[in-house]
Amino acid sequence: MRRKFIWGVILVIFVAGVTYLAVSGSKTLATTDNGKITQADYYDEVKQSSAGRQVFAQMVINKVLDKKYGKEVTTADVDKQYATLRAQYGDSKFKQYLSQAGMTEKQYKESLREKQVMQAAVKANYKISADKLKEAYDNYVPDTTISLITAKDEDSAQAAIDALDSGESWDDVYKQYSQANSAVSGTGQMAAFDSTNTNVDSEIRKAAFNQDAGVYSASPVKGTNGTFYVVRTDAMAEKPAQSKIESKLKDKITNDFINDTNNQDEMKKIIGKLLNKANVNIKDSDLKSALTGYLTAN
Structure with a gap:
């Protein structure tokens, strides 16, 4: 998760900065006894660097994908x-x-x-076989409701488990040990989620899906964000027919495909195909090769 978010930082900040430099190139950024450095100087240096070309390539990709698939992602989806x-x-x-x-x-x-726009683009252009769809269905876990104690640290999570083991009620232990968490209500109840829901921490999902209803985690569950939890599985719905959740399964397969670094070549082929259809024409000679990996892959 962290790697993806950091890339988002680089992309958003760097793109904004480079775009501004290109427009306002005459402004002086620094002066020295040996001369000055202008925005144009800096821009020329950046665009010839590997990082600069990567950011430029991502700018073009985002522009192309957003035109065709941006309407499929709403503000509500992001929020x-x-x-x-x-x-x-x-x-x-x-x-x-x-x-x-x-x-x-x-x-x-x-x-x-x-x-999310990238996911929409890949989903529309990635062919999912019947075997992959069947495998995803076999591994699917239906809607599960849980209660969650969000502890301040591992010791507090263990103390909460010890208190539950000694016979104290969940509600009393929750009130004593849980920190504020806007994702829950009451004494830690979360909205139902299934195995395709990537918004719920993967470690919480793993704990919830691998214990029976009424059972809480035997040891502290460390989330991917470093927070420690106690997870109680409250109920699990019956597994629906494959046809009723096919769209969810396809989303899950697509997300897994995108996040697997072993699929980079296939991803480049998909993106390259979309770039070719969009008639991308790079005018700057220094950036001509920025998209070669995508265009030749297709």
Whole structure:
């Protein structure tokens, strides 16, 4: 998760900066006894660097994908994912994370939107075999409801488990040990989620799906964000027919495909195909090769 968010920071900030430099190239950025450095100087240097070409390539890709698939991603879609992820961190840790990453809330949302547009583009152009769909259905876990204690640290999570083991009620233990978490209500109840829901922390999902109803985690569950939880599985719905959740399964397969680094060549082929259809024509000679990996892959 962190790697993707950091890329979002680089992309949003760097793109904005390079675009501004290109427009306002005469401004002086620094002076020395041996001369000055202007925005144009800096822009020329950046665009010839490997990082600069990568960012340029991503700018073009985003432009092409957004025109064709951007309408499929609504503000509500982004806000929902944003709220869920923020809740899992907790307000203080989330703000700390953004600060460390040098990212504003607006930039973070933009990175989420770009990923959702990419998912829509890949989903429309990635052919999923019947075997893959059947495998995804076999591994599917239906809607599961849980209760969650969000502990301040591992010791507190273990103390909560010890208290539950000694016979104290869930409600009493929750009130004593749980930190604020906007993703839950009451004494830690979360909205139902299934195995295709990537907004819920993968470690919470793993704990919830691998224990019976009424059972809580035997040891502290460490989320991918570093927060420790106690997870109680409350109920699990019956598994629906494959036809009723086929769209969800396809989304899950597509997301897994995108996130698997072993599929980079296939991803480039898909993107290259879309770039060719969009008649991309690079005017700047220094950036001519920025998209070669995508265009030749297709």
